[in-house]
Amino acid sequence: MPTGVALRAVRAQLFDAAERVLLRDGPSGLTSRAVTTEADCAKGVLHRHFDDFDAFLAEFVLDRIEKLDEESLRKAVGTGTVVDNLAAALTAVFESVAVAIVPLVIFRDELRARLRREWPAGVPVLTQAAVMIAGYLKAERDAGRIGENADVDTLAATLIGATHLLFADRTGARPEAAQVRKTVAAVVGSGVRPARR
Structure with missing residues (x-):
């Protein structure tokens, strides 16, 4: 996948999906599967851009700050x-x-x-x-x-x-x-x- 705009778009899509899941289902409902399902993408997409789910969550929190x-x-x-x-x-x-x-x-x-x-x-x-x-x-x-x-x-x-x-x-x-x-x-x-x- 090319870097730049496409990567930012994927990250934004995943972060927005994580926010919706978190607001709707709370912290216990926020899983990598819930995020990718909400974002309407394959689970592998998240793991292609982040080392693991906690790395994703850390970036999500910093993005929201x-x-x-x-x-x-x-x-x-x-x-x-x-x-x-x-x-x-x-x-x-x-x-x-x-x-x-x-x-x-x-x-x-x-x-x-x-x-x-x-x-x-x-x-x-x-x-x-x-x-x-x-x-x-x-x-x-x-x-x-x-x-x-x-x-x-x-x-x-x-x-x-x-x-x-x-x-x-x-x-x-x-x-x-x-x-x-x-x-x-x-x-x-x-x-x-x-x-x-």
């Missing part, structure tokens, strides 16, 4: 309210495949070991989301919309943890927007300065 929408959050700095911007960004993270990746990483020891080689701390998707949130909070602090002594790294980690609890049950109802906003406001509320008029 890259899809976190950091650009939209950066563009939100100085606009709207800090609480609304954070609530929207956190909802986007946890309504994506991110919430399903957490139990997948916990579920598979070999996957966790492979990810540790490139991601030394935390659960990769949550750690990257915390980095994204901390960057936004730092920019808002620099803009004077958050207290100058705000510990943005601790706030970001707390926001990720608190919001993850709202979204953790993949089979339950999604939290309402007001509930997410209330959680964000409780975490950052005292550090947010009122909008200037």
Whole structure:
């Protein structure tokens, strides 16, 4: 098979199929056969492009981390309210495949070991989301919309943890927007300065 576009297309097809299986069936349903069946291709296709299934899963997780929408959050700095911007960004993270990746990483020891080689701390998707949130909070602090002594790294980690609890049950109802906003406001509320008029 030629390299380049064709390889990227196969990888994207397999990763998209893995996401659908993971969201529908959970980590225990995510097998190489389930992925190739969902992708409507022969099982050998996956093994032709990846050393084994855990190598595939590691690449899948890293690919999904890259899809976190950091650009939209950066563009939100100085606009709207800090609480609304954070609530929207956190909802986007946890309504994506991110919430399903957490139990997948916990579920598979070999996957966790492979990810540790490139991601030394935390659960990769949550750690990257915390980095994204901390960057936004730092920019808002620099803009004077958050207290100058705000510990943005601790706030970001707390926001990720608190919001993850709202979204953790993949089979339950999604939290309402007001509930997410209330959680964000409780975490950052005292550090947010009122909008200037």
